[in-house]
Amino acid sequence: MSESLTISRKDQLLAVSANLFKQKGYAATSMRDIASQLGLEAASIYHHVKSKEEILEILCFEMAHKLQTSLNEIKDIYFNAEDRLREAIKQHVLVITQYPEYSAVFIQDWKFLSENNRKRFITLRNEYESGFRNIVNDGIKENLFSNVDTKFAVLTILSALNWVIEWYKPNGKMSPIEIANKLSDFALQGLSKKHFMDLN
Amino acid sequence: MSESLTISRKDQLLAVSANLFKQKGYAATSMRDIASQLGLEAASIYHHVKSKEEILEILCFEMAHKLQTSLNEIKDIYFNAEDRLREAIKQHVLVITQYPEYSAVFIQDWKFLSENNRKRFITLRNEYESGFRNIVNDGIKENLFSNVDTKFAVLTILSALNWVIEWYKPNGKMSPIEIANKLSDFALQGLSKKHFMDLN
DNA sequence: ACATTTGCCTAACACTTGTTAGACAAATAT
DNA sequence: ATATTTGTCTAACAAGTGTTAGGCAAATGT
Numbered sequence: 328m329s330e331s332l333t334i335s336r337k338d339q340l341l342a343v344s345a346n347l348f349k350q351k352g353y354a355a356t357s358m359r360d361i362a363s364q365l366g367l368e369a370a371s372i373y374h375h376v377k378s379k380e381e382i383l384e385i386l387c388f389e390m391a392h393k394l395q396t397s398l399n400e401i402k403d404i405y406f407n408a409e410d411r412l413r414e415a416i417k418q419h420v421l422v423i424t425q426y427p428e429y430s431a432v433f434i435q436d437w438k439f440l441s442e443n444n445r446k447r448f449i450t451l452r453n454e455y456e457s458g459f460r461n462i463v464n465d466g467i468k469e470n471l472f473s474n475v476d477t478k479f480a481v482l483t484i485l486s487a488l489n490w491v492i493e494w495y496k497p498n499g500k501m502s503p504i505e506i507a508n509k510l511s512d513f514a515l516q517g518l519s520k521k522h523f524m525d526l527n
Numbered sequence: 528m529s530e531s532l533t534i535s536r537k538d539q540l541l542a543v544s545a546n547l548f549k550q551k552g553y554a555a556t557s558m559r560d561i562a563s564q565l566g567l568e569a570a571s572i573y574h575h576v577k578s579k580e581e582i583l584e585i586l587c588f589e590m591a592h593k594l595q596t597s598l599n600e601i602k603d604i605y606f607n608a609e610d611r612l613r614e615a616i617k618q619h620v621l622v623i624t625q626y627p628e629y630s631a632v633f634i635q636d637w638k639f640l641s642e643n644n645r646k647r648f649i650t651l652r653n654e655y656e657s658g659f660r661n662i663v664n665d666g667i668k669e670n671l672f673s674n675v676d677t678k679f680a681v682l683t684i685l686s687a688l689n690w691v692i693e694w695y696k697p698n699g700k701m702s703p704i705e706i707a708n709k710l711s712d713f714a715l716q717g718l719s720k721k722h723f724m725d726l727n
Numbered sequence: 728a729c730a731t732t733t734g735c736c737t738a739a740c741a742c743t744t745g746t747t748a749g750a751c752a753a754a755t756a757t
Numbered sequence: 758a759t760a761t762t763t764g765t766c767t768a769a770c771a772a773g774t775g776t777t778a779g780g781c782a783a784a785t786g787t
Contacts, residue, residue, distance in 0.1 A: 352552060352554055352638070354552055355639070358776085367734095367736095368735075370737080370776080371735050371736070373775095373777080374733080374734055379775065435635075438551075439552075439555070475709075479709060480713070482693075484687075486687050486689070486690030486693075487684075487686050487687050490682065509675075509676065509679060513717040516716050516718075516719065517712075517713040517714070517716045517717045558745060558746085559743085559745095567765075569744095569745080570746080570748095570767080571764070571765050573746070578745080
């Protein structure tokens with residue numbers, strides 16, 4: 328019953344770690360930094376986790392899972408490629424703004440994973456990106472999008488989405504949904520064959 | 528006379544450092560890593576540079592200078608906001624593809640600058656971004672671009688441009704100019720009020 | 728009631744970190 | 758020919774790194 332109300336020590340550990348990794352980067356964050364934010368000694372962390380890298384591993388793969396899951400849901404619901412892309416962008420932005428620290432680690436610090444984990448991670452990320460590429464390719468086939476270089480377009484779009492964590496502030500002027508909508512508009516116009524009428 | 532033909536030891540130091548910083552990040556790169564790539568002992572580096580941070584400082588500010596310079600030149604030449612933005616994007620892409628390692632440090636590792644240098648750096652970066660914002664604002668006034676949130680648009684565009692260093696390979700399929708043109712098209716369509724006719 | 732698990736501690740380890748001091752040889756300047 | 762500068766070296770430093778071993782008290786299970 329303590330699980331549902333209080334945050335487990337391990338989750339505190341992960342949250343604090345993600346925070347520090349985002350601020351200072353994985354390499355510049357020490358186990359003692361993490362421990363002190365939890366009111367612990369460094370050695371105590373090893374009761375919850377077997378190494379510093381395991382923290383990174385959990386953060387990276389949990390985030391990869393969240394993103395992949397949210398993308399999978401979209402596949403089945405929306406018929407139209409334009410709607411699917413809009414929704415995929417929205418979900419991506421919603422997820423990363425909901426977990427900005429985890430996302431920062433996912434985007435910036437995955438490079439510090441050990442070789443095996445790095446390979447696994449890159450595979451997962453490729454799958455995720457390929458989900459986006461499929462949507463864009465569908466849009467081209469459906470004659471909704473212009474005949475762009477799909478790989479290039481997806482990289483460009485995702486880079487813009489991921490950059491959000493660099494400036495997003497939970498209490499800022501723009502809500503996650505507003506951000507998502509603006510980015511969708513931007514990306515879809517970038518891909519568009521025909522221009523939608525201006526409504527203002 | 529050795530200066531013009533051979534690369535000075537200091538420039539070798541900077542090049543090697545930028546390379547390692549891009550690969551492993553500033554914090555995870557040791558003075559001994561840098562030294563060994565130069566065939567030196569770590570202590571010898573201090574003959575050329577007074578600290579590890581000075582290397583970072585030189586890399587970051589040299590790159591900031593290159594970018595600012597290239598942007599300043601554009602202001603005077605092109606009359607139309609659309610042309611100016613297209614050219615600004617092109618120059619940005621050309622500069623970062625010409626110095627991919629320096630650029631990576633500029634984009635990723637500036638956070639490790641000491642507080643004073645970090646403030647200076649952020650100021651310079653703000654000036655640079657404001658150059659882009661001015662162009663976009665001009666475009667809106669000239670009724671060339673739709674009435675977007677300028678700050679947001681510039682951040683989004685620059686994030687897409689900067690991401691190029693993550694995947695750009697000097698011997699890859701796309702040349703820097705091709706990349707620049709595609710990114711210009713993408714950005715300008717994202718900002719466009721009216722759609723250009725498709726030519727294919 | 729007793730046994731086990733959980734969660735933390737102190738102490739220590741081997742190693743790496745950025746950096747300094749001082750010596751020495753080669754190149755250069757006077 | 759002599760003095761100075763340049764570029765490197767070895768040796769060492771204090772501090773910080775991730776991690777392990779072993780102990781101890783409170784919570785939990787039986």
